[in-house]
Amino acid sequence: MKKNTSNLWTKNFLGVSFTSFFLFLTFYLLMVTLPIYVIDDMHVTQSQIGLVVTVFIISAVIVRPFSGILLEAIGRKKMLLLSLLIFFIASVLYFFGHSFGWLLAIRFFHGIGFGIATTATGAIVANIIPEDRMGEGMGYYATFMNLAMVIGPFLGLTIIHSFSFQVLFIFCGIFSLISFICALFVNIPQNVNKINNIGFKLGDLFEKKSIPISIVTGLLAFGYSGVLSYMSVYAKGLNLVQASSFFFVVYAVFLLASRPFTGKWFDQYGENKVIYPAILLFGIGTFILSYTGNAITLLISGALIGVGYGTMTSGFQTIAINSVEANRRSMATATYFTFMDSGVGLGSFVLGIVAATSGYRNLYLYTSILIIFGLGLYYLLHGRMKSKSEQITRESEIQA
Known part of the structure; x- marks a missing residue:
């Protein structure tokens, strides 16, 4: 540790x-x-x-x-x-x-x-x-x-x-x-090993090393856009307008309460130990939202989504930054936010159509399934490679 x-x-x-x-x-x-x-x-x-x-x-x-x-x-x-x-x-x-x-x-x-x-x-x-x-x-x-x-x-x-x-x-x-x-x-700080030969080619516009985690970010941001854009409308239909005004307050309170622990665990035990539970909590919170019928379950979902999605996004940004050299962090950050914004923008449009045709309960049910798919995508694009590298590091330390 x-x-x-x-x-x-x-x-x-x-x-x-x-x-x-x-x-x-x-x-x-x-x-x-x-x-x-x-x-x-x-x-x-x-x-x-x-x-x-x-x-x-x-x-x-x-x-x-x-x-x-x-x-x-x-x-x-x-x-x-x-x-x-x-x-x-x-x-x-x-x-x-x-x-x-x-x-x-x-x-x-x-x-x-x-x-x-x-x-x-x-x-x-x-x-x-x-x-x-x-x-x-x-x-x-x-x-x-x-x-x-x-x-x-x-x-x-x-x-x-x-x-x-x-x-x-x-x-x-x-x-x-x-x-x-x-x-x-x-x-x-001055740019370390400043890049002088960059241009506006595709390879310069996007940092390829941070694209895998950015793809996962975009997919899960797509799912989160449904919470951001339509939760208040959904709550109004359930006659939970007053409770919905506290949804993001609860979101923030539980995120803030977890922050001193999750960030340290990320550094001490590795990203997988934090990211897997965070995505799972995000999915569970969204699933509960799809079946909510009272203020208590609405606020419970807000707490779970706050800890899950809030922890997950800061973790993904850290992974994107850590995947590159210091002089490529600007490009990595730009790539990360491009995928995140695109996910939110596209999700707001597509999920609005889903809500209009299937209803808000089904919207959040489908979104929770999408989030679990995102868990598997994280494993394929980053998690399994990180597990292998950590195992190699542990074996090297044991041999030493």
Whole structure:
């Protein structure tokens, strides 16, 4: 068992974590409120509502593969600050988005800043975290995003119900600016063994070593999109609206409670000891969701999904980063997030069709089956190779 001796909670680690927190806080503030905004203020059709999310995700997915190259070619801090500046400008532009077409253009521009910035923070934090505490560090870093996921929707809905959308946009501008200021004070390590011959070939846009784990990530993110996009609608049909408002709160509480243990176990005992149970918990939680009929089972599913999916995603990102050399971490991070975003975007669309034709109970039942398939896919693409390498390492230590 490996012991963690390096300092994790440094000024730089906290700086990049808070940069990410305020970035995602702005993202979630808008994610849950803009659909209401376009219905109430722009009177768009039901079929147009999803475009405010889809356009944002599309631009983020498009820019991610190129962002990994730009981070290495131009410099991580320069690209981080540039992307956060784009994100801040886009946040301010919402004040002038008085037509639906103009709003979609702002969303596309906003997605570009988000795609580059999230890739940059993920790559930067991987070079700040000590190597012997990578799993633990990435877990805590992901916790800042998880907190934003809980606080953002609650704060956003509170603001628009108590004040107005103009006040909401003020808060978005302030949080975006704080994210930029936090990044200014982060001392970002110079790119180790910087790559000078990278271009825009397919092999440079995607890090091939991190593709296997990214495929698994994309598949399971596809399944999670059903929880993210349709859980509140499902709960409303079950007359569990009040309980559903606490679903992601329970999700975050149990994730936070498990984080001090799961990250350390990842570093000490290896990823398989953490990832297999995490995927299984995610699947069980989704299965319970498909049969829920009361508030207790709804919240139990939230707890299991929180521990399972939350632990799994930070673990997958750590695996993607650990699969490459230090100077390829930007590309590995970009590849990881490209597959994750694509899974969420495609899943929201496809699972919406499934829900419309088969109902939400069947949607979550089918999703739980898909997650178990994802468990087998993880074994085939990564888990079995890791088990073999760990066995070889143990045999070498015994012989020594």
